[in-house]
Amino acid sequence: MQNNTFYNEILTDHNLHPAHKHELEDANYELEGVNPSCGDDIVLKLKVEDGKITDGAYVGDGCAISQASADMMLDLVIGKTVDEARHLSDIFLRMIKEKITDEERDELEEAGVLQDISHMPARVKCAVLGWHTMDEIFDDPEKAKKNFTSIKGPSDSSNICHM
Amino acid sequence: MTKTERREEDARIRRDFPLLTPGEAYLDNAATTQKPQAVLDAVTEYYRKSNANPLRGLYALSVEATREYEDAREAVRSFINAKSTEEIIFTRNATESLNLIGYSWTADHLKEGDEILITVMEHHSNMLPWQQAARRTGAVLKYLEPQQDGTITEEMFRSALTPRTRLVCMTQISNVLGCRNDVKRFASIAHEQGAVFVCDGAQSVPHIPVDVQDLDVDFLAFSGHKMLSPMGIGVLYGRKEILEEMQPFLFGGEMIEYVTREGATYAELPHKFEAGTVNAGGAVGLHAAIDYYNRIGFDRIVEREEHLTRYAMERMKENPYITILGSEDPKNHHGIITFKIEGVHPHDIAAILDSLHVDVRAGHHCAQPLLKFLGIPSTTRASFCFYNTEDEADRLIDALNSVRKEMGYAE
Secondary structure, rough: OOOOOOOOHHHHHHOOOOOOOOOOOOOOOEEEEEOOOOOOOEEEEEEOOOOEEEEEEEEEOOOOOHHHHHHHHHHHHHOOEHHHHHHHHHHHHHHHHOOHHHHHHHHHHHHHHHHHHHHHHOOOOOHHHHHHHHHHHHHHHHHEOOOOOOOOOOOOOOHHOOO | HHHHHHHHHHHHOOOOOOOOEEEEEEEEEEOOOOOOOHHHHHHHHHHHHHHHOOOOOOOHHHHHHHHHHHHHHHHHHHHHHHHHHHHHEEOOOOHHHHHHHHHHHHHOOOOOOOEEEEOOOHHHHHHHHHHHHHHHOOOOEEOOOOOOOOOHHHHHHHHHHOOOEEEEEEEEOOOOOEEOOHHHHHHHHHOOOEEEEEEEEEOOOOOOOOHHHHOOEEEEEEEEEEHHOOOEEEEEOOHHHHHOOOOOOOOOOOOEEEOOOOEEEEEEOOOOOOOOOOHHHHHHHHHHHHHHHHHOOOHHHHHHHHHHHHHHHHHHOOOOOOOOOOOOOOOOOOEEEEEOOOOOOOOHHHHHHHHHEOOEEEEOOOOOHHHHHHHHOOOOEEOOOOOOHHHHHHHHHHHHHHHHOOOOOOO
């Protein structure tokens, strides 16, 4: 059967074979994001050291869009600074809500394939779930700070205040 | 019935529904149905020719509006075989009907320690009003859990009742599993214990003949919009003796006899429960819908819906990745097929179907406790009305068979 959905190969591949869907023992931030309308429920885990996202992962369940979007996001932001990640998140959310330039779309790399979601109001929340959750961690690090007993040192979450 | 005869009947029926087109398979009928031209015309005619505020003015137009409104009440009475039009209260929908009981009946009949018995398969609208009533009155809300296929046996029901059970609320047909509860038997057992029995008929009244005297339930709630009528008109049937001694639900115009600065005396049934200006246009639409049901006849409606359910379920069973919730027997689905596809989230299924112009529902179907009980986070539901066709069932299943491939699975 022919159809014209946005379920292209990039999206389905991230959904079926996610690179970042796993536990992350040494994450120092984690936060749950829920989209009640779809029942999407993810926990985003970030390891942030000196303002840089050195590793990240997510666990949870949800529709392909929510899962693939979170996976693409992590592809993009791991290795970047918090400020860079915030910048990319800003572009992504603007892409879903309104319009962005072609240059901005290029910055999003594979996550740019989700642009068509902007025409599907029912699915917008799925697409932005991971990104919103990441923003929430940056906005209120205290809330997302993982309660560590084993890891103390320069990468301790108390260093993250500047982000 | 031969294939040709069925196709001819399909065509005759579908001509009556302006929204139905060959390009779109509308299979979300448990959520709301489409409207035949006769219903749309009746509503338009009412507003073109008969509109005034019913039950008030002494002029001819208001008398005409009142007649139209009360004729609709008689049509509903006859449709569900109530004894009297005094037992038919117009509401907005089944939800409002159930809330009316949830406030007005429970206020004077429940006290601390009394028990309300409902089932875990109830729609939220036959669950939340009782949670709230329990909170207000101190009564205890108890949940009866069915078997995995939705069956509730007499033994299960009897053992859930206690001498403190004052109220039993149960759907006649589940909006998720499509199974039918033996309301007649359960109401009779509840009555032996002195409990009042509320039946949620939102999914049954549109699909099977419902006779309140035969079922002997104390209340029956249903919505017009799920049975070809406009949105915003619903019905509460209540046994007269019970309604008479209940306090009003909403207060205001039209539900009073005399008003003084200190208080008021209330109007007779059914007006006591219809405060404010009524939805006369909606009631007229519901009347036209009932006339339409009577023209087609429940013999044909039940046969057509059963046939479609059987046809679709048999084809769905050929796909090893599809699991259908509820009974194996299509007869116990009443047009409702809720299912899972292995490895694909229901919202992705619905989105792919949407792109193929097949309209289905995905999510929890306003029955979160049931899905939790069944251990399933969310599902997809296709639901048939008698105006659907084998072609539409084929479109559904062809689309379902493409879903896994679309989602990147190899097979």
